[in-house]
Amino acid sequence: MKIALLGYGKMGQVIERIALERGHEIVLKKSSKDTFDGLENADVAIDFSVPDAAVTNISTCLNSNMPVISGTTGWLENYDKMVSLCNEKQGAFIYGSNFSLGVNIFFELNDHLAKIMAKFSQYKVEMEEIHHTQKLDAPSGTAITLAKGIIDNSDYSSWALENAKDDEILIDAKRIEGIPGTHSVFYNSEIDSIEIKHTAHNREGFALGAVIAAEWIVGKKGIFTMKDVLDLR
Secondary structure (H helix, E strand, C coil), X not given: CEEEEXXXXXXXXXXXXXXXHCCCEEEEEECCCCCCCCHHHCCEEEECCCHHHHHHHHHHHHHCCCCEEECCCXXXXXXXXXXXXXXXXXXXXXXXXXXXXHHHHHHHHHHHHHHHHCCCCCCEEEEEEEECCCCCCCCCHHHHHHHHHHHHCCCCCEEECCCCCCCEEEEEEEECCCCCEEEEEXXXXXXXXXXXXXXXXXXXXXXXXXXXXXXXXXXXXXXECHXXXXXCC
C-alpha cells in the first residue's frame, strides 16, 4: 500500500516507521511548507497535521478521490462540512480523536459505564486529561469524545473546562512535559468513587491504529469511525 503522510511531525514519523515495518511505502511526506505533489501516487492519505491545516488536507484528498484518515484534533467545527464533501464526492473518510486500539476499547467501556451510572444521581462525573506541552488544543479530542459518550448516555448536556454547572462535565486539562496522553473519568459521591483510566506509554498505539485504519479503508466508500475498523458496533 502506498501512503501519503499529511503532517510529518513526531506522530507522522512514528506512523512512517510502523507503516514501513508493515510493508507499506510512503510516497509523500508533507509538512506545512510543502505542496501536495505526489498525492496522486498514493492509495490512501493519513493526516496528522495541525488544526489550521486539517480541513485543507482532508478536502484536497476528498476532491482527489483519495481515501483519507485524519487524527488531527481541534478543527471539528468543520467536521460536518467534510462529511458533506465526502458524501458529495462519494469518497472515503475516517476521523478519529484517538486511533489507539486501547483507547477505542476505553471509549466503549466509558459509554457502558455512563449508561449504568445515569441511574445513580448521587454520583457526579468529572474528567482529567494530561498531555505533553506541545499539544495545541485543550481539552483533547479524546476527552471530548469521552464527554460526548457520557452526554449521549446520561442527563449531562455539555462539558466545561472550569466552573462546571450541575449538568456539565468538568474536564481538567493539564499539560505536562513528556506525557503522551492520560485520560481518567471519575464518578464521585460522598461515600466512594469509581474511576476508569487509560494511560498511553508512547505514541506507538496511536500510530499503529492509524495505519490499521488506512489498511481497512482502501477500496471502501463512506464515512467511518474506529468502531467500524475494529468491529465494535
